[in-house]
Amino acid sequence: MEVNVLDIKGQETGRKVTLNDAIFGIEPNDHVLYLDVKQYLANQRQGTAKSKERSELSGSTRKLGRQKGGGGARRGDINSPILVGGGRVFGPKPRDYGFKLNKKVKLLARKSALSYKAQENSIIVIEDFSLDAPKTKDFVNIAKNLKVDDKKTLVVLPQANKNVYLSARNLKKTAVETASSLNAYKVLNADVVVISEGSLQTIETILNK
Secondary structure (H helix, E strand, O other), X not given: OEEEEEOOOOOEEXXXXXXXXXXXXXXXXXXXXXXXXXXXXXXXXXXXXXXXOHHHOOOOOOOOOOOOOOOOOOOOOOOOOOOOOOOXXXXXXXXXXXXXXXXXXXXXXXXXXXXXXXXXXXXXXXXOOOOOOOOHHHHHHHHHHOOOOOOOEEEEEOOOOHHHHHHHOOOOOEEEEEHHHOOHHHHHOOOEEEEEHHHHHHHHHHHOO
């Protein structure tokens, strides 16, 4: 699949790049995408929810009523879970929600996500660029030139660029990632993926293992 290379003014440079079919042209695997996105979102969870059980509450341990004959359920002290203000049964405890996923599964998920975007013609390749200073206005102008200012956009750079990152940080619909940190969730979450020319080689190196 050939794609025209654009400059930051949104004009064609006269050059074309060929997107590797082994990455951008495979049959997407939906189940693998589900697993990868699920793992990414699970890793974002803090896992700090905690409720108190009856042994952790402070309250009298005096038995409030007799064992039988009350007409209701048995209960002991005031911390009993069946009373208002009592402890909670099987409540949440701090835990890690992460789970293991094989490397090959992750690689296939990234390829599937990129292939979906290629099928939708939602991939734009631009020549490598940089900004002299962190200015949101300059980044917005680039987005307008590429006609993606009204869409959720993922910009993929070959390496970290502080000025570009700071320029896009305040834009709600824009995310900037390096090619090495690309994952299926971020690709699928964007309407358009803008890939700098230098990132393609990095993506191929990582995903063609």
